[in-house]
Structure formats: structure tokens, C-alpha cells
Amino acid sequence: MSSDSHKKLYKKLRANPTDMRTARISNFLELRKRKRENDFQRGRNMLLIMPTNGNTNENNELATNNSQVAEPTTSQVQQQPQLFVVSEELLQKLNSNEEQDLLQAISELHLSLSDIPNNTPIGELVHKNVVKRFVAILKNKNNDSTLQYEIVSILNKIGCDSSQVYTLIEAGAVPVLLDLLSSSDHKVQEDAMSALGNMAAESSVNRDLLFNSGIMVPLLHLLSSCPEVSLVRSAIWTFANLARWRNPPFDCAQIGESMFILKELLEGNSDPDILTDACLTVCYLSNAREHVQAVVDADICRHLVELLVHPERRVFTAALRAVGNVVHGNEQQIKVVLDYNALPCISDLMHYSSHLIRKEACRSIANIAAGNPDQIQAIIDANIFPQMLLMIKTAESKTIKEIIRSLTNATTFGTSDQIHYLAKNNSLPLICDFLTTADTALTLMTLKTLENILKVGNEYQTLPNPYALAIEECGGLTKIESLQSHEDLEIYHKSFNLIDQFFEDEEDDARMTPVTGIDQFEFSPQNLPDGSLDF
Numbered sequence: 001m002s003s004d005s006h007k008k009l010y011k012k013l014r015a016n017p018t019d020m021r022t023a024r025i026s027n028f029l030e031l032r033k034r035k036r037e038n039d040f041q042r043g044r045n046m047l048l049i050m051p052t053n054g055n056t057n058e059n060n061e062l063a064t065n066n067s068q069v070a071e072p073t074t075s076q077v078q079q080q081p082q083l084f085v086v087s088e089e090l091l092q093k094l095n096s097n098e099e100q101d102l103l104q105a106i107s108e109l110h111l112s113l114s115d116i117p118n119n120t121p122i123g124e125l126v127h128k129n130v131v132k133r134f135v136a137i138l139k140n141k142n143n144d145s146t147l148q149y150e151i152v153s154i155l156n157k158i159g160c161d162s163s164q165v166y167t168l169i170e171a172g173a174v175p176v177l178l179d180l181l182s183s184s185d186h187k188v189q190e191d192a193m194s195a196l197g198n199m200a201a202e203s204s205v206n207r208d209l210l211f212n213s214g215i216m217v218p219l220l221h222l223l224s225s226c227p228e229v230s231l232v233r234s235a236i237w238t239f240a241n242l243a244r245w246r247n248p249p250f251d252c253a254q255i256g257e258s259m260f261i262l263k264e265l266l267e268g269n270s271d272p273d274i275l276t277d278a279c280l281t282v283c284y285l286s287n288a289r290e291h292v293q294a295v296v297d298a299d300i301c302r303h304l305v306e307l308l309v310h311p312e313r314r315v316f317t318a319a320l321r322a323v324g325n326v327v328h329g330n331e332q333q334i335k336v337v338l339d340y341n342a343l344p345c346i347s348d349l350m351h352y353s354s355h356l357i358r359k360e361a362c363r364s365i366a367n368i369a370a371g372n373p374d375q376i377q378a379i380i381d382a383n384i385f386p387q388m389l390l391m392i393k394t395a396e397s398k399t400i401k402e403i404i405r406s407l408t409n410a411t412t413f414g415t416s417d418q419i420h421y422l423a424k425n426n427s428l429p430l431i432c433d434f435l436t437t438a439d440t441a442l443t444l445m446t447l448k449t450l451e452n453i454l455k456v457g458n459e460y461q462t463l464p465n466p467y468a469l470a471i472e473e474c475g476g477l478t479k480i481e482s483l484q485s486h487e488d489l490e491i492y493h494k495s496f497n498l499i500d501q502f503f504e505d506e507e508d509d510a511r512m513t514p515v516t517g518i519d520q521f522e523f524s525p526q527n528l529p530d531g532s533l534d535f
Contacts, residue, residue, distance in 0.1 A: 094133060102137075103147060110150045113157045131158065131171045138176045145185040152180060152191040159198035169199065169206070174213050181218040189222070190231045197238030204245035215242070216254050224261045229271055236265060236277040243284035250285055258285070259298035266303035272312045279307060279318035286325035292333050295326055301336050308345035317357060320349060324364040327371075334371045343368075343382040350387060355396040362388065362402035369409035376414045380421060385410070389427055401442050404434060408445045411452035419456045423467055428453070432476030440488050447483075447494045450476070454502045468502045477503055 093105030109130075134151045137143065155173060158164050168174075173195070180192035196215060199206045219242075222235045239258075243250050265278045282300055285291050295301065304326070307319035323342060327334045342364075349361040365384060368375055379385065388403045395403065407427075411419050434446045450471065457467035471477055480503075483495035 091130075094130060106147065106150050106154070110154055113154055131155070131167055131173070135171045135173050135176055138180070141179075145183065145188055148180065148183065149185060149188045149191065152177070152188055152195065156191045156195040156198065159195045162202060165199055165202045165206070168195070169209065174199070174209065178213055178215060178218065181222065186226075186228045186231050190228070190234045193219075193222070193231065193234040193238050197234065197241050200238060200241035201244075204248060207242050207245050210242065216258075220254060220257060220261055223265065229274070232265070232269075233271070233273045233277070236274055236281065240277045240281040240284065243281050246284075246287055249288040250291070255285070255291060255294050256297070259294045259300060263298045263300045263303065266300065266307070272310075272315050275307060275310070276312075276314045276318045279304065279315065279322050283318065283322040283325055286322060289329060292326055292329040295322075296329075296333050296336050301326060302340050305337065305340040305342045305345060308342065308349065313357075316349070317360070320346070320357065320360050320364065324360055324367060327364055327367040331371045331375065334368055334375055338368070338375060338378055343378060343384065347382055347384050347387065350384070350391065355399060358391070359396065359399040359402055362391075362399055362406060366402050366405040366409055369406045370413060372413065373415045373418060376410050376418055379406075379410070380418060385422060386425065389425070389430055392430055397439070400434065401439065401445075404431070404442060404445045404449065407431065408449045408452070411449050411456075416456050416459060419453060423453045423456070423470075428467065428470045428476065429474035432471060432474055432479060435476065435479040435483065440491065443483070443486075443488075443491055444494065447480075447491070447498065450480075451494070451498055454498070458502070465502060472503070 090105050090108060093101040094109070096102050096105070134155060138148060138151055155168060155177075159168055177192040177196050180188050181196075183189050183192070196210060200210055215238075219235055219239060222231060223239065226232055226235070259282075262278050262282055265274055269275055269278075282295060282304065286295050301323075304319045304323050308316050308323065310316045310319065323337060323346070327337050346361050346364050350358055350365075352358055352361070365379060365388070369379060385406075388406060392400055392403050407422060410422060414422070428450075431446060431449055434442055435450075437443055437446075453467050454465060454471075457465040460466060468477075471480075477499075480495045480498055483491050484499075486492050486495070
């Protein structure tokens, strides 16, 4: 700010504080709008990348696909962020006991911070103890709400820098920000909530600190009673950040109350931001299987299924992830989702343009297929397995893994008739293609699927086993034989056992047992485990 404009602003403040305050509010409403748009885009991307299976790269891509961010230009990529500098004059005013100097300095600082990119290093504010000064000012509950708003906005901006989050905590900002959640000024509440959300996003340690400091009571109160959409957005985003950490998992006495409030948000909102973050919160909470029943009891499943056909991708993506967690529960919980007619919606998403969404849809089917025969029959009736077998020819590796897992589960928990259905329609050559994959887990699932099918083939009255013949004719037997030299012992055992049970001629029953030596092991097929996988 130039010297002339600085003097003009200073005189104006002294001459007419009321007019100055009105002008300042009008000015910062626009600044706040721009800042909140940037903050929410950052926060929502962060939430969308939180993994449900620990795969960071995959979920980073999911976040990129779900955010509408323009590609940076060459000049933007090459340009390095400049340091934010606090002038000595401004620093003196920030430490002044003169209210007018303090107000002006905070206004200047807020304006300057609102105009800089989010990646600008602002450590100088920390080094010069500005944060501690602001926390001390906020402890005075008689402060003007506009002053509170500007200070909290500055703290929120500092909290957007991950390296400075702990500075806010060490300066004692948590209890002060929690007190401001009960402010009569929605703008103050909103920025205080956002600052707390940034803290929760950094670590489970911060999450636990906020829990122990009592964040859940004011948070749930605002979510259930606040009419301000922007504040509800900030609150549900903060809740999602609190729920996202899995190690240790979310442990909250208000889990039942939380679920019913989330149900109300999903039921009574059309705002895509609120719907997305509410679905993500349900998704993160239901990562702990003991919380799935709370999702069912609150009748959230009906709304999740409805949102699977929402026009906005970020909404149905979050809903799909939550549905995938619910159907990872027990048979009764799976039944609730199926009763809301989820399968046609999931089937449609299996053909979506993004392979990550296709993978999530197939993950849901694999979880459902681990249920009971009635639930497997529902998948069959929806004609989903033939679609999967068509997809498997061109699918990305993680989607292939979920398709094979679906077949493994269905052949493990299904009836003989259902397994016969899955073994037909030229499916065996497609399944056998994944016997020689480099993915050990995928190879094991493929072997288990073939074992389940071959067992049912033995039920035919005529010999030989028709599925054994089909596997041999498509080259599957050769691949199984090659697996006997696999470095993974479990794959070796399973392939050895399959050949022994389903492909050996009677005259070859007395086959040789591997020789025991110093660096070898004795192998006795009759003492082997059955090779079943725990799903």
C-alpha cells in the first residue's frame, strides 16, 4: 500500500470509524468469497484422495478427475512462489495497544493475504510471533466481530499452509477457535470452523486433540440447526476431515447422533458440496465395520443409492464409495442396500468413462458377492457377471482384480447351479488368462475360483469333469503346471493340489513326493490346508 493511500485510510479511520467499518465489511465480503472458493476446492480434493484401500496414487488420480481445475500454463509452472513479507511498520501496528492502529494493520494484513496464492510461504508471520498476538486478541471476548472475523480469516489462511498448522495449535488457537463456533456472526463461525478443519486434515493426532477439546458438540449442533449454507459446507467438510483417519479409527460416542444428522443433510439438501462431503463422511465412518450398522439404522442407505444417479460426478463418486463400504458388512446390511435397488445403478457405473469409478463399482459387486446365495442371485438376475467378463478383456489391473474377486466370492458362497452358470459362456478361458499374472494375490484368487468351479464339475454323473476338459483345452492346465515352480509357496501348493485333485489319471496317483534335503521341504498333499481365502 502506498504512503498516500495509507495516510488517507488512517485519517478516514480516525474521522469516521463507523463508515470505515462498513467499507471494510463490504470489501472483505468479496475477498472472503474468493478465498472460500479456493479453500473449499483444496479441501474437497483432499477428501476425495483419501484412500479406502491404501492406494495413494490411484486416489490422487481420482481427486484430479473429480476436480475441475485448469491445467497450469508454462509460466505458472516455472514461476516460484514469492515469500510473504511483513513490514516493520505493519508489525509495529500489529503489536500496538492503540485500537485504531491495530484495526488498520489487521485490515492491511488480511487484504494482503487474500491476494496471494495459497502456496505462498507465510512463515514470517510465525517467526515474528504474529500468530500468538492474534490468539491473545481473540481471547478478549469483547472484541468487535469484524475484528474477530479478520483475525480468524488470517489464521485460517495460515492454517492452509500444512507446515504452519502446528504453529496454530502451539499458540493455543484450538480453544479460542472452538469458542468462536458459538459466535453470533456466521462469518466468524465459518472461518473458525474452516481453520479447525485444516487442523483435522493434517493428522489423526490433531483429530484426537480436537475430539478431546470438545469439537463434536458445537459441530453437530451447527450441522443440525444452522440455516447458512456456507457454514454448513464448512462444518461438514470439517467433519469429513475428522472421520477420514483410519489409524486409529474414528471413535466417537456421538456416532449414532452423527449418523442421523448426516441422514438429514443427505435428505434435505441439493447443494453438491454438502452432499459430496456428507457421503464422504459416511464412507470414512463406515471404514470401521462396527459403524456400518449405525449407517443402516439411520436409513442412510436409501439416500446413498439415490445419489448414485446424481448428475454431478463428485457426488455419485462419494456415494459409490460409501455404498461399497456398507456392502462390505454382513448379509443383513447388504440386503438393505439391495432392497433399495442399488444393483442397476452400480451396473451403469461399471461402464463409466473413468476406470477408477469402474473399479469402485466392481468393488461393490465383489463385496455383495461375498454375501449369501440370494444376494449372488440378485447379481446374476441383474446380468452383471456377463458384463464383467466382457470388461475383463480391456480393464485396468485394479478393476480386473475386483472382477476376479467377484467371481471368487460368488463361486465360494454360491450354490452349485450358480457356479455352473458362472462357468459357462466361455468364461473359463478368460479366467485362466490371469493364472500367470505378476500379481500374487490375483493369481491366488484365480486358482481359488478354478478350484471352486472344478469341485462343482465333479458333481456331474459323467466323467471326465467337463470343466477340467475346458481348462485343459484353453491352455489353462499348462499354466497351472507352470505355477508349480512359482516362488510363492502358497501358489505352489494350490497349483500342485489342483492338478492332484482334478487332472491326474488314476494310474498316476502314486506320483513322486518332492525330495527332502537341507534346503528343501517335505510336501505332503493330504496335510495341506484347503486353500480357501478369507474375504
